Amino acid sequence: MEPKRQVIRFENAGKCFSTPARPEVWAVRDFNLTCLEGELTCVLGPSGCGKTTLLRLAAGLEMPTMGKVCVNGSAVTNPPENIGVVSQEGDLLPWRRVLGNVALGLEIRGLDRQERTERAKKAINRVGLPSEVVQSFPHELSGGMRRRVALARAVCTNPRILLMDEPFSSLDELTRHRLQAELLQLWLSDRQTVLFVTHSLEEAVFLADRILVMTFGRTVAEFRLDLDRPRDRLGDEFIKVLLEVRRALTEHENAAADVS
Amino acid sequence: MKSNRLIRKILLGAIVPVVILLVWHFASIGSVVVPSISSVVEVLAHPFSEPEGLDSTPLAFGAAVSILRVLCGFILAALSGVLIGLFIGRCKLAMETLSPVMSAAMAVSPIAWIPVTIIVFGLSSPATAIYGDRAWEHGLLDQLRFAIVAVIWMGAFFPIALNTAAGAAGVRAGHLETAKVLGATRRQILTKIVLPSAAPAILTGLRIGAGIAWRVIIAAEIFPGTRGGLGYMIATAHETASYEYAFAGIIVIAAIGLSLDGLLRMALVRVSRWQPRER
Numbered sequence: 001m002e003p004k005r006q007v008i009r010f011e012n013a014g015k016c017f018s019t020p021a022r023p024e025v026w027a028v029r030d031f032n033l034t035c036l037e038g039e040l041t042c043v044l045g046p047s048g049c050g051k052t053t054l055l056r057l058a059a060g061l062e063m064p065t066m067g068k069v070c071v072n073g074s075a076v077t078n079p080p081e082n083i084g085v086v087s088q089e090g091d092l093l094p095w096r097r098v099l100g101n102v103a104l105g106l107e108i109r110g111l112d113r114q115e116r117t118e119r120a121k122k123a124i125n126r127v128g129l130p131s132e133v134v135q136s137f138p139h140e141l142s143g144g145m146r147r148r149v150a151l152a153r154a155v156c157t158n159p160r161i162l163l164m165d166e167p168f169s170s171l172d173e174l175t176r177h178r179l180q181a182e183l184l185q186l187w188l189s190d191r192q193t194v195l196f197v198t199h200s201l202e203e204a205v206f207l208a209d210r211i212l213v214m215t216f217g218r219t220v221a222e223f224r225l226d227l228d229r230p231r232d233r234l235g236d237e238f239i240k241v242l243l244e245v246r247r248a249l250t251e252h253e254n255a256a257a258d259v260s
Numbered sequence: 261m262k263s264n265r266l267i268r269k270i271l272l273g274a275i276v277p278v279v280i281l282l283v284w285h286f287a288s289i290g291s292v293v294v295p296s297i298s299s300v301v302e303v304l305a306h307p308f309s310e311p312e313g314l315d316s317t318p319l320a321f322g323a324a325v326s327i328l329r330v331l332c333g334f335i336l337a338a339l340s341g342v343l344i345g346l347f348i349g350r351c352k353l354a355m356e357t358l359s360p361v362m363s364a365a366m367a368v369s370p371i372a373w374i375p376v377t378i379i380v381f382g383l384s385s386p387a388t389a390i391y392g393d394r395a396w397e398h399g400l401l402d403q404l405r406f407a408i409v410a411v412i413w414m415g416a417f418f419p420i421a422l423n424t425a426a427g428a429a430g431v432r433a434g435h436l437e438t439a440k441v442l443g444a445t446r447r448q449i450l451t452k453i454v455l456p457s458a459a460p461a462i463l464t465g466l467r468i469g470a471g472i473a474w475r476v477i478i479a480a481e482i483f484p485g486t487r488g489g490l491g492y493m494i495a496t497a498h499e500t501a502s503y504e505y506a507f508a509g510i511i512v513i514a515a516i517g518l519s520l521d522g523l524l525r526m527a528l529v530r531v532s533r534w535q536p537r538e539r
Contacts, residue, residue: 079441091434095456095534105442139536
């Protein structure tokens with residue numbers, strides 16, 4: 001079997017910010033990660049550990065202060081082509097209706113109206129949104145629906161890379177589970193390379209091929225998951241992995257707290 | 261239920277105008293200053309008739325001259341205000357350098373600039389520029405005095421530019437990044453993100469600018485040295501004690517101002533449809 005292609009690569013990457021109170025704040029430091037083609041990698045860590053910065057580095061929205069970030073073999077200096085990004089807030093454009101939001105990427109690429117409407121409607125359908133919502137404004141939708149629209153916009157251009165920053169946080173548990181299952185369905189049929197950032201242990205174990213535990217800007221543990229999909233959240237194997245990951249996370253959190 | 265609410269709205273809206281008409285009617289009885297309602301209606305009903313005993317053009321021509329002056333000044337202010345406002349809003353250095361100066365300039369009444377614009381532009385107009393000495397043959401074009409258009413521009417430009425700048429500066433970073441990761445060019449970011457996001461602020465600026473422009477024109481036309489327009493007609497009517505013309509002029513000013521504001525309010529509602537309504 002041919003080895004899988006390296007799609008996203010962080011080589012000793014780091015990002016330092018300066019604030020009036022602290023001139024040097026390292027959000028990410030000495031970070032190494034290689035995402036192979038078609039792999040779903042979850043980066044797990046508490047709030048403020050640098051997960052979002054990591055994703056922004058891969059998306060070309062931040063430039064590394066140290067090391068290198070490569071996407072498809074080239075160092076990232078601008079947002080790479082053919083990526084889909086779903087942010088925490090979804091960042092839907094409030095003045096555009098659902099259809100206009102989903103079709104934005106196609107419009108930017110200059111596709112004609114008919115083709116982009118067809119493709120946008122297909123994407124809306126794929127994320128489980130009813131067709132009636134296409135003419136709604138974002139503020140008329142529920143939180144879960146808005147996340148679906150953001151997901152539809154990200155997949156509408158058929159990207160080969162998906163960067164997802166806690167896309168289902170602040171949703172109720174039931175909706176979150178449903179959206180996780182739908183994302184999995186999408187990924188199983190398209191097999192994009194996904195870098196998924198979350199602070200939810202359960203979400204990471206449910207979705208990931210690989211989990212990287214991150215605290216204070218550094219990777220502290222890595223887990224490969226060979227559980228069959230769809231994963232049973234109440235199954236023994238699932239809970240076993242969940243506890244292992246949790247142990248790693250709390251151990252390193254405590255160690256870091258002791259040091260600081 | 262709906263028709264009851266409509267009737268109620270009409271009745272409530274009619275109270276103040278009816279009271280004004282009653283007060284006007286009683287005030288006009290035996291007065292030489294307050295004209296009767298019927299004499300004013302007479303002037304309004306014949307907008308194309310030459311005013312009797314008044315060195316002024318017909319009411320309709322005066323209104324057309326005022327509208328034309330306001331439109332020219334306002335369109336120039338809208339174009340320059342939106343362009344400069346976008347630049348200031350998207351460029352931090354420009355915002356820090358220009359914003360305080362513009363806020364100070366906005367605090368000065370545009371009327372104060374009238375003597376300056378008269379000194380700078382004199383009696384020149386598009387007609388004097390094109391036809392020279394024969395400018396007077398081209399009535400409407402000759403009425404479009406640069407000095408007056410410049411005053412209108414001064415009045416409307418600053419609120420339009422400052423509102424546009426505030427709208428453009430307030431575009432959410434997340435929206436800009438959404439377009440960037442989808443591969444948008446700078447031009448696409450401007451047309452698909454910055455402009456629609458700032459549209460309600462721009463329209464608010466245009467609405468304020470239009471209101472100021474319409475008020476300023478009347479003051480500018482009353483100023484010595486200008487001719488034509490509703491302001492000039494009111495001033496002349498006052499001098500010759502033809503108060504029915506002054507009152508008719510005021511009513512036309514109010515009606516045009518209301519229509520202009522109504523049009524811009526409709527546009528504002530249209531571009532703000534996406535904003536959640538407060539209940």
